[in-house]
């Protein structure tokens with residue numbers, strides 16, 4: 001007898017993280033993981049440093065302080081918030097709790113890679129559904145649902161496309177799902193969208209919608225691994241049964257608490273991101289590299305072919321600019337470029353203009 005993992009586990013492709021260095025190039029900028037170029041709020045860094053004297057103390061198990069701060073800032077009921085080691089952990093709790101062998105987990109064609117990984121880890125079958133020109137297609141999702149579908153994941157706005165669908169479409173999706181099927185709205189980039197409630201109004205009065213959020217993007221705390229989920233009480237209570245009691249470290253909880261309360265900092269990051277995102281998209285469009293209007297902290301630059309995208313990626317890399325090839329997301333002719341600082345955006349625009357022979 002050989003020692004064999006559970007069915008599905010060996011089908012999981014290892015996650016490819018964004019690269020961080022280029023051999024022989026000193027002045028490297030990482031624009032491959034949608035990190036906040038300004039880092040976290042200084043208040044979050046201070047809180048983290050202050051927690052250095054308490055490393056022997058076990059952290060809170062219920063995360064009350066953080067959940068209350070999230071409740072106040074985001075206008076949600078803290079009782080229905082669950083905190084996780086990144087939203088990745090919340091996504092995996094959802095799969096473990098609600099999908100198993102024989103069940104299907106729907107995600108969109110260019111959806112976030114963790115949906116598929118977590119579905120397989122839970123023994124369920126991930127099912128990819130076509131998008132409409134890089135936009136979530138509600139009709140296609142509804143057509144893809146079967147009696148075995150337990151979870152439907154959409155990121156709104158989505159990574160790596162940057163596009164989003166309106167509230168009415170999300171509501172239509174929720175209302176079209178059969179009983180026993182949960183819609184999960186991944187709001188990793190919700191804070192970047194001006195005046196967007198991340199889908200909270202769609203959740204109101206519905207029992208089949210859950211939301212995931214993260215501190216890794218606009219809050220600039222990807223290195224600490226903090227995320228949260230929000231939804232019907234029964235679902236939150238279920239997920240808490242499989243959550244490790246000490247899943248979040250004390251320093252992470254303190255930093256997240258300070259970060260979520262520094263709403264002025266979040267607002268500045270949102271505005272700066274929008275300004276340079278529009279600028280960069282316009283510069284690239286001028287030299288023949290289009291992108292869909294993005295609501296996120298990246299743009300998805302489209303090239304004529306996979307070869308051209310590869311060549312442009314190499315040209316950027318040679319200048320120390322690391323962006324993301326997204327062939328793994330079924331977009332081989334595209335490069336996903338995180339909106340960095342003004343200087344980083346200017347460097348990217350200059351290299352791509354030169355690459356297109358218009359520098």
Ligand SMILES: *Cc1c(COP(=O)(O)O)cnc(C)c1O
Nearest residue numbers: 086087088112159188214216227
């Ligand atoms: C970055 C990202 C996340 C965040 O994952 P964490 O585990 O919270 O760092 C979740 N969903 C999408 C679509 C993302 O792009």
